[in-house]
Each structure stands twice: as C-alpha cells, then as structure tokens.
Amino acid sequence: MSTTTPLEESLAREVNGVSFSQFIERTLQDYGVPGAVVVVASDQGTEYLEGHGVRRRGDSAPVDGNTRFQIASMSKFVTATAVGALVDKRAVSWDAPVRTFSPETVLADAYATENVILRDFFAHRTGLPKYGDLLPRLVEYGPEELLHRARYLPFATSFRFGYEYTNYGIFLGQCSAARAAGMSPPQLLSQTILEPLGMTRSAPVQAELFKDNNHAAAHNLDGSVMPHENVDSFSGAGAIVSTGRDLARWMMMLLAEGSFGGAPILHEDTVRDIFSASMVGGPSSLLGERSTVGLGCESYPFLRWRVVEKNGALNGMRSVVTLIPELRVGIAILANKQMTVFPEAVRAEFLERVLAPSGRDLQKQIHEEQKGWESLVVIPTPPADAQPLTRELNAFTGPYVSPLYGALEITRDGAGFAVKIGEHDYPAMLAHWSGDTFLLRFDDPDIAPGLLKFHFEKEASRASSFDGAEVPPFNTVNYGHFDRT
Template sequence: MRLGQNLCHLTIAAFIAMALWSNAASADPVTPEQITVALPKLEALAQGAVADGAVPGLAIAVVHNDEVVFLKGFGHREAGKPETVDADTVFQIASLSKPVSATVVAALVSDGVVSWNSKIADLDPSFRLADPYPTSELTIRDLFSHRSGLPGTAGDDLEDIGYDRATILHRLRFVPPLSSFRAGYSYSNFGLTEGAVAAARPTGKSWEEVADEKLYRPLGMASTSSRNADFIKHANRAALHVKVDGAWAAKIKRDPDAQAPAGGVSSTARDLAEWVRLLLGDGVYAGKTLIAADALDQTHMPLMTRGKNPVSGGESFYGLGWNIEFGRHGLSWGHAGAFSVGARTLVTIFPKDKLGIVILANAFPTGVPEGLFDSFADLVFEGKVEKDWIEAWDAIYAGMFGPVVETAKARFAAPPSAARPAAPANAYAGHYANDFIGDAVVSRAGDGLMLKVGPAGARSYSLTHYDGDLFLTYPDAETPDRPVGVSFVVGPDGKASAVTIGFLDDNHLGTLPRVGD
C-alpha cells in the first residue's frame, strides 16, 4: 500500500510540474537589453542594502548567454574592519553546497562511475538506515532528493557536539524514520552527505578530491574547496556575522567538514559564475562537454513537492540537490544556503533565458539574497520592482528562531513558586551513554553541575538547577539566551538512572541511561 501511495504521489507531482513547465515555457526569452537596463539598478539595491546595515558584505555574479555580465563585491569582509568584499572574496556558502555537489555527482554519472539509481548498499555496504528494506533499496537519487525517510536534523546534533563524518554516518542507523521510504520529503544534511560520499567510493578517492578533480579544477575554480582548512588559508575571506545588541558582529567560526557535500563548500562569486556557465551550457564549458547533458538534466527534474515559496507563492519542488520552482517569471532552478552562525547565500537560474545569479552574504538572519534576487527578476522581466522584497524575506528569516527562543524563555522564566530542591550533586554525577549520542559525563562544578558530551567530552555545558531534578543549560551559539532543559530520573537508591538532554532529543534519542555504576 505504501509503495502504491508513493507512486501516485510522485505521478501527481510530476503531472503538476509538467503542466506548470509547459505554461512557463511560453513567454519570450529575455534580451541582453533587458539585462543591461536591470544591472545598474541591482547594483544600487546591493549598495543600499550594505549602506543600510542589512548585511556587512555581499558579492554578486550574474551570467547571461554564457557571459559573466556582472561581478562585484560590496561592503566589508568583517564588520568594523576596513577590508572590503570583492569578486574574489571567499565565502562559506552553506547549503548552496548541495547543488554544487549534485553537479559533481552528475560528472561521475556522466563518466559511468555510478548512476543516479546506484544503490548505496552496493557502493557503501557498511551504511544502514533504521529499517532493512530502505537500507537495501536506498539510492543516490533518494538521498539527493531527501526522500530516504531520515528526519531532517538527523546527524546535525552529533556534528554540533564534535563528532566526525564517519561516526555520524554510522550512527544514522539508530535514528527512527520520520516517514515511509520515498513517501516524504525531509531535508537532510547528512543524508545527502552519505549520497555524495557513496558516489565517490568507486573512484578510491575522498569526496573532497573528487570534487576538485571533476568540477573545481576543470572550471578554473581556484578559490573553491570542500575543505575548511583551505577556506581559512585565504586572507581574502568573509567572516560570519550574527546580530549582537542590534549590530553585526563576527563572533563565531564554523567548521562544516563533517557535512562537506551538503554544507562545506567555500567559494567566490567569480568561481561560482563559472559553475553557472557550465549549468546554463547543459554541461558544455568553454566549448567542451564536461558533463553529459542527460546526467545533469536529472538534477533538475522535480521529484518531491515542497509546497509554495513563502514570499512569492511559486510552486516549489525538489530535484537532486536543487529546488525547482514555477514562479512569477517561469521555471527556475535554485538553492539557498544559511549558517545560523552567520552566512546567507543563493543561486537562481532561469534555464530558458540562459540567465543565472549568485548572491553571497556574510550574515544571518537576513533575507537580502532572496530580496535582491526577486528585485532583479522583477527588473529583468517586468521593468520595475513590484515590492520591497528584502523586507518581506527579512521577516521570514527573522522569524526562524525568535518564536522558539521566546517560547523557551517564557517556559523557564522563573522556577515554580514551590520549586523542589535538587538532590545532592552525587545523585546526578556519573557516566551515561546510548548508541546514538555516545558518552555523557555529569560532574560537580562549583555550586552546580557540568555536562560533557561528544568525543572525549569535547563539549561542556554548565547546568543550573531549576526545579527538582530538572536543570537548565544554554547550548546554542546562535541563540545564546535560549534555555534548554536537562532532566534526570532519580530512583529509590537516590541515584539518577538516566538523563534526558533536551538539545539532543529532537529525534527522541536524547535519553541516556546511567552506565558503569
């Protein structure tokens, strides 16, 4: 029954997509003159966004008809410092890495190394999902379209506490599925990462080496890498920024190596413009076929429904590492990227019009990339900007964490009037563990407790008593004022038999039994 429902779901989605595609294909392609008129206005909007403090810095590339027609940086690499952003400033591009990695896999498909339907069980026999049937049938296509059934946050929690890629991918087998196999869309960084790593395995090389060999070097993307060590070597690199007391501040660094295919690429506007040229050329670059068109075309076929664009209302689908949208100006391929610790990026391509734009920003939260893109699209296709798109998108991104933080703060605003005292510290102190989180150690620290988790206790969190056996901690760098509960179950012997770590419990795997005593 589930398989039949899944096929029906995909058939309906494909029918809707094809109908929208046909309608979108009817308009005349844009002319070079339309682009020429729009570009100075895009530049003015970008300058205004930086001048108004919407972001510290930006870099933008526009490609039309295989020509880079706009390439420029705005603002500063780091707020409060004089170094400016230019076309060669290296940004961490976050989830814009996904379509880049899909292009790398398309090159492997083109070369006959794998197919999009290659089974993960054949490529990487050690990988497991929670259930045997999906494990045996799972393909690269499933993982790049986020339809494996893995919950979206699976593995992100382990990355946050310091585990490496191999450990995280191994432990995905302990995560219960969020949906039936191929029946639901759930955006998964580590699911896609496994798809990319598995695709690279037949080459005998690491994912990072394959990305260099198949995409970055052939396109002359000399400043692009899937290694964080390469990013931090660049003097001309953008810092990550978050708001502190209403001002942008470069407070946090982010090493995304564990999920490099999904979020660990660093690049420049200049380099990404060359990648867009390859895409607009259907795999042909500088007159040479680098990737077979049919291998690349697969990435842009709508597979899973995503609903509507939250601001423009366009119908949105997911392909293989790409969003496919049927919006106000026809068919587009795109992807956004964000690190909640300070990065925002976007690529959008209008394939019929041979037009693409890349926008890189060094701050979060901000809707500037989408706002500039929607404004530019209006200018190109309509000759005028329909509304303040930056303001509309800012509201979307500003709302991502605000309600969560306020709810948590309200819940723990003050202990109950009849708050119960904590047990003695030695009731909680000890060693806890489960298969997914691994080890956790609770120890006395002054008047409170200290929780250590991750490999060799890599992350430490102070625990402050709240009520009874419930303690609070503040684990998130991006939301430092959000309290999260850490609770213990204390048995008749006066010792805690288990601890539940709230910030590691998204997938109900945050309860760790006491071990060893």
C-alpha cells in the same frame, strides 16, 4: 558600438530611481550587512560581478569577486552536481539501491538500508531527523566513522514519508557515491567539479578560507565578529569555500546544460534530473505557490518561469543561488552576516528586473521574514505551566552514553550543571525545563537545542537514562536515547 549585453543593460537601468548596484548598496545598509558579493551569470559568461562593503566590520579591505566566503548549504547543490558526474560515468545511479555500490551504508531501519537510493538522500526524503549538526563537532571523525554511526541514528519519520532537511543525509549520499568511485568525499567535490571548472580559489574544506587575507569574516546579528563554523566532517552538506568569480563558472556550466568552455562536465539529462522534482515541497517564500524538491536544490514558479534555487547559512554567513534555466541566467549572493535576509532581497529584485514585476511588494514581504530567520537561533524558554524540580541535582549527574554520540558527562557547576560530550569533551549547557526534563543547548548558535527527559527506575536515587525531544515550533532537535554507564 555598445559591448553590453541585454542582461547587463537591464541591471544598469534605473528602476524606482536606482540601478541594480545602487539597490544592492542601499539594501546592504538597510540590513546592516558588512559585506557581500553578487554575481550574475549566463550560459555565455559572467554578466555582473561586484563586491559591496567590507570583509570585516571596522576594516577598510573591500569585498571583491575573489573574496572567499563559506557558501554554507549552497554546497549541497554543488555536491549534487559532483555526484551527477559519477552518474554520467555509471559509477553510481540516482535510483539504484545504495547498498549495490556502497554496502557499508547501513541505516537504523532495515527496510531503508535495503532500499534507500541517492535520490532519497539528495531530496531529503529518507526520514532521517533534521539537521544533525552535533555529531561532526564532537571529535574529528573521518568519513568512515560517520558512515558507520549512521546505523545508530533513529528515523524521525517513516522512510520516504515526507521532507526532512538533513545535513547528515546529504553527507551519507555524498560519502556513498565517493566510495563507489574510490574517492574521499572532499576528493569527489574537487576532482569532478571544482578542478575541471577552474575554480582555483574554491575547496571543500574550511582551511581554504584562510589561505590569504582576502576572505570574509563572520558577523553576528549585532554586527560583532563571531567564529567561523567548521563543518568539514559533513563535507558537501555545507563545507565548500568559494568566491563570486568561481561560482560564476559553476553557474555557467549548469545554465549551458552541463558544458563549460566547449567541454562537457555533465550530461544534459543529468542537469535536468538535478533540477527536476523528486518530491513535492511546501509553498515558495516569494509568491506562495507550490515548490518542489530537486537534488540538492529546490524549485518554484515565479510568474510563468520556473526558478531553481538553494540557500545556505552558517555562523555569520548567508548564501543564495538562483537559476532561471529557461532563460539561461542566474544570480548568486554571498553575505557575511548571521541569519540576514539580504540575499533573498537582492534575489527578488533581480527576478523582478530580469523577468517581470510580480505585482507584490516583495521587499516588504522579505523584510517581514527577517524575524523568522532570527527565530532559528532563539533559545526556547520553559512553558508557563512548568513543574518545579522535585529531585536533588545530583540525581541527574554522572556518565551517560549513546551509540550515536558516544559519552556524555553531566557534572555540578555551582547551582546548575556542566555538560561535556564526546571524546574531546565538547561543552554544552543544561537548564531546567519542567519536572525531570532539561533543555540542552550550546554556545554555537548553529547547533539546535533539544529537551532531555530523564527516567528513574523504581526507588532509584539517580536517573538511569534520558530521551531527547523537540520543542515545537522552535528550531530544536531530538538527541535520542542515552543510558547511564
């Protein structure tokens, strides 16, 4: 008698002459990904778990189900489930003003401070600016300092005006909830989700990655090894390290509506609330239909089924987790290459094998999206009508300060500038853009560049301040206002 499940049989069945495993191997080569782990889970258990390729290009050590990866922004989905455990205990509420259980959470907008709720943070609808990845690089700020500095972060839009993906916002929601429970942000993740689920090779800090040799190296677009990115300061926004085997346990819990091994981890209503729409999103990347934003995740229709999903990216890492709650099945893919759409390609193949053919060439479509992902790390170039520099370089040098980022020092470096930010002199580069405007950029490709427009008081020989600005449609950030000190 066969012991395989119908799901296992559908993955083993050949489609267009290849099984699911063979498709993964072929796609791994097509996208030049050194290694990946793919796990399929249901509410009953792990249905498929295979490592493909190698942990580090040029080495022979293979990826397996226990290989540690940084799961990047997939962490946000896990963090939402951790906060959900506190909601179940009535320590916090998704919809009560955060000030009622964390009065130290103060935002730059007084009305938002009074009214912001956890749902706002986890659905990215606060109006805080996108990403916010520079601050945790400047110095090893603790959660209290990061929470305090939020009051200096200008809003990008009006409160609840629309969707703006923000790592800082997720951290603020996590930190506020953790404070209400008397925990640190990492303790919240460990004690409510990772430990109860027996995710023994997982942790909310980068150090977990290096506990043994079975971990994935980070690879750049050209295949070279690049440094791993440390985002521990923003914790549940992107810092979790895990494995395919461990993630299967978390997926099983969600697909079983909150229970694991017969024990309740989350209430059914809490799981449904996390999956449900908290605001309208844009078109989905697969079929173009309207998506919605849940708590730490998104969802969209695929044919007649609703799919819940979260992807992630850090230096040299990509991740995707996709759940089909109605069928109680899901897939997670972790890959060790910068900005590759390999996870999306595998996820699309899975959906068409398990649900039904979409009637479109999804693989061609996803392959065409590769350039869009790569564009996220493209450094913008000055406009064709750029105005020449009209002042001496020394007019821009000197010390500046921001209440959010702290000190910024601009010094001469040959024919250009050198920039250091924060107490630990985090390095940056400044290149002329146009007129009195310069482009600030960083070696770390995950920290987006931004424009700095310098201001001069009447007849002053040196700049008195500068303001940040974005460069549409490039992936850039507004770094706000700095004054000369």
